[in-house]
Amino acid sequence: MRRRDFLTSGAALGAGALSGCVSVSDVYASNTAPDLTGDALVQPIGAPFKPIKSSMDRVTRTIVGLRPFRKPGPRLEAVKVGDKDVVHNYGHGGGGVSLSWGVAEMAATLAKGYGRPKIGVLGSGAIGLSTAIVLQRAGADVTIYAQAFPPYTTSNVAGAMWHPVTLYEKDQVTPETMTMLHNASRIAFSRFIRYANDPNYGVYWIRQHSMSNKEMNVSEPYIGYDDLYPGLVRNQPGGPFGFAYHDAYYTLMIDPDIYLRALVKDFLISGGRMMEISFEDEADLMALPQNTLVNCMGLGAGKVFGDETIIPARGQLSFLLPQNDIDYGYALGTKDYGLLYSFPRKTGILLGGSVDKGDWDLTPRADEVTRMVEGHAWLASQL
Numbered sequence: 001m002r003r004r005d006f007l008t009s010g011a012a013l014g015a016g017a018l019s020g021c022v023s024v025s026d027v028y029a030s031n032t033a034p035d036l037t038g039d040a041l042v043q044p045i046g047a048p049f050k051p052i053k054s055s056m057d058r059v060t061r062t063i064v065g066l067r068p069f070r071k072p073g074p075r076l077e078a079v080k081v082g083d084k085d086v087v088h089n090y091g092h093g094g095g096g097v098s099l100s101w102g103v104a105e106m107a108a109t110l111a112k113g114y115g116r117p118k119i120g121v122l123g124s125g126a127i128g129l130s131t132a133i134v135l136q137r138a139g140a141d142v143t144i145y146a147q148a149f150p151p152y153t154t155s156n157v158a159g160a161m162w163h164p165v166t167l168y169e170k171d172q173v174t175p176e177t178m179t180m181l182h183n184a185s186r187i188a189f190s191r192f193i194r195y196a197n198d199p200n201y202g203v204y205w206i207r208q209h210s211m212s213n214k215e216m217n218v219s220e221p222y223i224g225y226d227d228l229y230p231g232l233v234r235n236q237p238g239g240p241f242g243f244a245y246h247d248a249y250y251t252l253m254i255d256p257d258i259y260l261r262a263l264v265k266d267f268l269i270s271g272g273r274m275m276e277i278s279f280e281d282e283a284d285l286m287a288l289p290q291n292t293l294v295n296c297m298g299l300g301a302g303k304v305f306g307d308e309t310i311i312p313a314r315g316q317l318s319f320l321l322p323q324n325d326i327d328y329g330y331a332l333g334t335k336d337y338g339l340l341y342s343f344p345r346k347t348g349i350l351l352g353g354s355v356d357k358g359d360w361d362l363t364p365r366a367d368e369v370t371r372m373v374e375g376h377a378w379l380a381s382q383l
């Protein structure tokens with residue numbers, strides 16, 4: 001076990017916080033007033049798309065992340081490890097940011113059931129932070145242990161569009177896990193809506209389309225059930241870029257750098273502690289002072305707990321200079337450019353289109369950048 005002594009509220013809030021002089025109300029008073037008037041201009045769902053300006057000279061950065069994809073779906077269960085009670089909350093694939101508040105509520109309910117006031121949360125991505133905050137709000141004294149904190153987590157690489165997808169292999173997921181995912185999605189979306197259009201959290205409304213030249217699959221509901229998605233239309237003929245069919249709905253865009261920074265701040269100003277530490281295996285947990293632990297280590301949980309069902313699903317994203325006139329996202333497959341998706345982040349237009357299962361390579365690939373930039377430019381030319 002590698003361990004470095006304490007990273008704590010002082011890092012984010014300055015010396016005043018360390019000496020206990022900063023009250024919660026002081027910190028909130030220092031923030032700019034949230035703009036809740038709806039600064040995201042969201043057009044009617046069928047309004048024409050303005051073209052994205054996709055060219056190499058507008059690319060600002062390219063990043064890679066490994067989605068924690070677990071073949072049977074996310075693991076949410078309480079187990080005994082030595083003398084510790086461990087609640088597992090990991091393996092959320094391509095939907096961990098979306099699901100976060102829902103699975104956090106569920107994991108926190110299990111953890112609170114042990115009745116101990118002090119709880120350790122392992123991991124500081126979207127799942128760990130939301131779980132820690134839910135526990136704090138329930139009155140627990142929470143310490144987060146992790147080897148990396150925002151902005152250095154996979155959660156910071158996420159798109160992140162609110163729609164839990166790429167969550168399981170269809171032939172391995174149980175009906176119980178499906179029920180859990182539907183319920184968690186409903187809780188999570190209702191929590192995210194409370195942050196919408198508050199610039200301190202980087203969460204805002206967009207319209208999202210998926211397109212295909214074959215009829216869209218309507219045999220199953222969307223995760224969380226269809227009524228969760230405002231404005232949803234499915235398998236409509238025609239649509240943007242000349243495709244034969246499309247689905248469309250309104251959803252939330254979550255800018256993970258802004259959002260996770262805000263969650264860290266919320267956790268620290270409520271008295272939470274953060275400790276940098278790297279666990280090698282289950283035995284390392286025995287040294288922790290808390291006897292109730294919640295495991296939110298994403299892909300890292302595989303190594304520590306010997307879970308071979310979790311694998312990386314590599315994703316590469318490039319960002320273009322921002323465009324104020326783009327309020328839509330999309331996902332589709334093309335004959336010449338393969339899978340492509342785009343989200344309208346305010347800090348830049350996100351270009352994506354890779355889900356490579358079993359690939360651990362974190363190095364950006366130049367040929368992927370070219371494929372995405374040219375593919376999205378070709379789509380824009382079809383408008």
Ligand SMILES: Cc1cc2nc3c(=O)[nH]c(=O)nc-3n(C[C@H](O)[C@H](O)[C@H](O)COP(=O)(O)OP(=O)(O)OC[C@H]3O[C@@H](n4cnc5c(N)ncnc54)[C@H](O)[C@@H]3O)c2cc1C
Pocket residue numbers: 064065066067068090091092093094095096097098099122123124125126127128145146147148149153154155156157158159160161162163164277278279280296297298299300301304314315316317
């Ligand atoms: C390209 C890409 C696009 C995505 N798009 C979306 C999207 O649009 N919407 C969406 O909802 N999701 C999206 N995702 C998925 C999302 O990023 C993940 O599901 C989510 O980040 C998982 O969160 P987490 O907190 O479990 O994991 P992480 O963010 O990886 O956090 C894990 C934490 O555990 C710690 N840890 C790991 N191992 C150890 C160890 N051995 N010892 C100590 N600490 C450890 C880490 O340091 C970290 O703090 C995307 C992912 C990628 C890569």
